[in-house]
Amino acid sequence: MKESVKIATIGALLHDVGKVLYRSGNLDGRAHSISGADWLKQFTSDQAILDCIRYHHHQEIAKADLPKDSLAYVVYLADNISSGADRLEIEGIGEKGFKKNRPLESIYNLLNNCHGNAVHKVATIEKNINYPQAPQAHDYSPDYQKISHEMFEAIKGIEFSNAFINSLLEILEAYLSYVPSSTYLGEVADISLFDHSKITAAVASCLVLYLESQDRQDYAQELFKNRDQFYGEQAFSLLSIDVSGVQQFIYAISSKGALKGLRSRSFYLEILVENLADELLAACSLSRANLIYTGGGHAYLLLPNTTATQEKVDKALTNYNRRLAEKFGTRLFVAHGIKECSANELMSKTADPEAYSNIFRSVSAGIAQKKLHRYSPQDLRLLNSTSTDQEGRECAICGASDDLEERETGVICSTCAAFADISNMLIRPEVVLTVTNEKVSGPYLPLFSVDGKDLY
Structure with missing residues (x-):
């Protein structure tokens, strides 16, 4: 990851940490940006990171004597985009005011035109789920103190x-x-402080790479003085990836012992998408802050709208699908769609009320198109040149005819054997699974890097 992206990402992730201090009872009269920057001096002396926290509000950065290429301007604009509007600089000031003791409200309160008022208690993520409950008078200052200490x-x-x-x-x-x-x-x-900080970091890293790709280094001019114009630039890309063939891969198997692999097959598909997302992000010099969603064989990533990023994504997914074809034939395929977009579109601040929804419609259409045209002539030649067992045997579970071995359940391929072996491990709480680029001696599931190399 580039140094500039690292600084912007860390600064964006921590830009609002002062809010926790303020709500814990630290009423020293200072803005949370100031107290947050001072608090972080205990962990870093990197002034570039500290400036991102200290000057992420309009009134403060307008008066600051910062170099024109300071990444504080990046975090400032990313914060505005993430929140959808400029923030007031000090909690306690505003037309309707702030209530520092206000808890996080349930996202289901407004679902399907509901008018609920359920809230979550202020707490860390723990073993027991923090379900929303009816609001009640409670002083959350001790809870914030506990959070800030831990x-x-x-x-x-x-x-x-x-x-x-x-x-x-x-x-x-x-x-x-x-x-x-x-x-x-x-x-x-x-909206939780974690989600806001994460999206701010995703936006900030995209801004850095987008501007650097065009050699635009005057961030003060580009992102502060001309911010209204910049909001309209197509600086971002939304990438959606979707694994095709999930249902057939998991369920369309019938043989003795096949059920044993169902758990591990479902697990494998989740890990495959997670691994692919990590590989794509690393190739684009980004962190998992840019992973917007993953689950069910699907993922969304926020990327910078640059030619280099587009080329890396196309090359990576071509390599990945080629390796999937080698291992699983046509059973699994990763389709993708990508759509450039502006900050105004992400914030739904355009003349078109459907602009935000159209971003997702566009990537879905791209995925559908990829599924209709999966393979190149080179890929088809590869699919038709796979090796077969000399004795004409096939895997009793998936039907593969190479890399076979004898098991009690019959002849199965090495991949199905690994699914069966790892299935038992998944229910053992002491087992930890990891991804490595070094071949292991025990059972492993096949994963790949974006350049087509084996991972285990």
Whole structure:
């Protein structure tokens, strides 16, 4: 990951950490941007990161004496885009005011035109699910104090480097998922501080790569003075990936012992998408902050709208599908759609009320098109040149005719054998599974890097 992307990502992830301090009872009269920057000096002396936290509000950055290429301008605009509007700089000021003791509201309160008022208690992610409940009078200051103390201890254990960005993301998810982003009484408080910080980091990293690709280094001019114009630029791309053949891969098998592999096959598809997303993000110099959603064989990633990014995505998915074809034939295929978009479209601030929805419609159409034209002539030649067992045997589970071995259940391929072996491991709480580029001696599931190399 580039140094500039690292700084912008870390600064964006931590830009609102001062809110936790404020809500814990730290009423020193300062804006949360100031107290947050001072608090983070315990962990880093990198002034570029500290500036991102200290100057992410309009009034502060307007008066700051920052170099024109300061990444604080990037985090400032990313914060505005993430929230959809400029923030008031100090909690407690505003037409309707702030209520620092306000809890996170349930996202289901407004679903299907409901008018619920359920809230989550302010807490960390724990073993027991924090279900929404009826609101009640409660002083959350001690809860915020607990969160700030435990988060302090967790952040002490990491470095502010590329290797630990995803660890920082996990820490913030653990401690800020049930903390509201804004306590402004004029807004619905159903966005967590973790989600807001994560999206801010995703936007910030895209802004850096987009502007660097065009050698536009005057961030003060581009993102502050001319911010209204920049909101209209197609600076972002939404990438959607979808694994085709999921149902058949999991369920369309019939043989003795086949059920044993169902658990591991479902697990494998989840890991395959997670691994592919990680590989794509690493290739694009991004972190998991840019992974918007993953689940059910599907994922959304926010990427910069650059030629280099588009080329990396196309090459990576071509390599990945080629390896899937080698291993599984036509049973699994990764389709993708990508659509460029502007900040105004992401914030639904255009003349077209359907602009935001059209982004998702476009990537869905792209996926559908890819599924209709899966393979190139080279891919088809590969599919028709696979090796077969000299004795004419086939895997009793999936029908593959290469890399076979004898089991009690009959002749099966090495992949189905691995599915059966790993299935038993998945229900054991002491087992930890990992991805490595070094071949292992025990059972493993086939994964691939974006350049087509084997992972285990």
